[in-house]
Amino acid sequence: MSGAAELDPEDAKIVTLARSARARTGAAEGAAVRDTDGRTYVAASVALPSLSLTALQAAVAAAVSSGAPGLEAAAVVTGADGVDEASLAAVRDLAPSAPVLHADATGAVRAVLAPEAS
Template structure:
């Protein structure tokens, strides 16, 4: 994990999307991704007896099920660099990066691909 950099406008949009999901789902973490075509997807954690996914895993799965074939970036709000969704993000797009933010959306770190 590297130190956070200033967010681009496109990455800031991901923060807004993830924080929106965070509020709607009334959860403590959420995530959003941008695919290779610039489309965005967001997700909150899912925890049932038979299924447990992080917000990033939900966002990545939503993108893949909608036909995404590559990822540019992800934002994880109030999550960590060891989120299993980061591995999936890099499995699909080795150069994709993930920005970690606190609950307010302030960047606290970045996980670069490759």
């Protein structure tokens, strides 16, 4: 679709942050969300015997636990062909209309997932 350089600067920022989280931890995924106040929250996927979270679930949890009133956008960097339903559901719980950017390991955005029309 497009590289991070072609995105709105704020969206490019969350893709870069998500990519950095993935690279830094060696996790399967990295994610970042931007709240309605412009703050960003970054996370990597969590795979523990007692807890499993996708990167996007973890980023949304960080935002919620920090008191974020809502989300403007989210980004996930993954080698997977798509963004799983559990990740999308976490974003939609807090922000039904927020776009979710799906990017590959290079930061190239493969898709912008908009909410489904009701």
